[in-house]
Amino acid sequence: MNTIKQVWDWLEHRLELRDSLWPVMRHPVPAALAKPVGWWYVFGSMTLTLLMLQIVTGVCLAMVYQPTSADAYASLEYLNYEAPFGWLLRAIHYWSATGMVVMLFIHMSQVFLMGAYKYPRELTWVVGVGLLLMTLGLAFTGQVLRYDGDSYWGVSVAVAAAGRVPFLGPSIVHFILGGEYIGSATLSRFFTLHVFILPGLLLGLLVVHLYLVVKRGISEPPVPDEPVDKATYHEKYEQLLEKGIPFFPHALYRDGVACAIAVLVVVGMAVIFGPKGPGEIPDPTLIHAEPRPDWYFLPVFALAALSPPSMEAFLMLGLPVIGILALIAVPFVAGTGERSARRRPVAVLTVLVTFVTLLILGWYGATSPWSPDMEAWSGAPVPDDIVAELSPLELQGAVVFQNKCCRNCHALEGSGGHRGPDLTYVGARMNHEAMVRQVVQGGGNMPAYAQQMNSAEVEALVAFLVKLRPEGIPPAAVPSAVAEPLSAAVKETP
């Protein structure tokens, strides 16, 4: 006993934890938190606890996981079926990620509805938005590491979105993929993001977030008709704290209970439902597959799948940016005034509409088929006047084009699907290599055909596509250009 005390004293003499940490633990919080309303304040801690669980399980998983396209899948199978408790680690990591996203959304909604982001806690909210982005980034990159069919498509869609960034698009795509194709280089990039960069940024932001939570104090439960006024807030809050209760143990014990429940539920789900996937081996023959992202990205997925092609660029790139900016703007637009949800119908409505929209989109994303209806154009042969002047190789390509039902999504001379661009003049705006890549790898809502065609078929098909251009126009020299402006350019060419 005595030695323990000696060791403790020795440490204490050097660390002085009692001086630095104890006051933090005992800092006063509004007395109202001792009432049942205090239970509303536990969601942040629950998110934090699940993050810890993610770090612990993640470190264990990283010891086994192989971020290469050859071994990733096998290493997950190894974890699932051979490594002792490997399946449980994977399952906890997955369910805890799920829980973390859920708790984060609840935490944000609570902070928003209770007006806790208002003066003087604007910065806490803004840093919180950063934490949200990091968490979603981790969720996405983690899903990619699973490297099954769904993850392959997740990357395809993300890359398609990134490719639409003005000017920088192609470079960003190259950077993300580590080349032209989704492969080992892509995986090791996502691995680096998932285990170093994003967690690093997240922990950095988290330190600031928690510092601010302690520094600015926990917001008092809102009372209707007691608006936040910058001139008087500090004084009122100080008075509240004078009658306050110490954080530990009066408020912290609720956090403890809630966090224990969170961990129990996550572990329970993990044991009952087991790990997620990996699904089928990544196989770009996906025209008949129905890939699904993890549930938190289903709404985004639905947006991408349902939107008309002309809106996709905006929905994939514009909407997220607008959403993030709107979140950041919240405390600056409504930083003072009423905090109680009873006096803020617009705020309540915003939360309701947001969640209902996400639910509906998510439901759509989970149930609607990815590919468009496949009857209408399936059998339609390539128009006669196009076929007329083709060489045998190109003719063979025309047959491939017909057999693979490209016209489900692409029109020729105006007839066919409109999911992808009209291909009547594609040879004039896209060069040989870019077409090979488009067909083999897909992208931007187009399935990849790598496994569905042998290289002779691809060669013939692309020879045919190159031929699709107006008379007198040479094959395109550029990798690819946007459909509309180029058809205009074609007209200008003498």
Ligand code: HEC
């Ligand atoms: C499920 C629908 C779908 C099917 C089936 C499909 N595509 Fe596509 N395709 C698209 C979409 C969507 C785009 C636009 C991609 C983008 O925005 O990056 C596209 C783009 C292209 C492009 C680039 C056109 C341009 O102007 O940028 C070519 C070439 C192409 N597809 C060829 C084919 C061929 C050949 C087949 C059949 C083997 C085929 N596609 C089947 C949806 C489809």
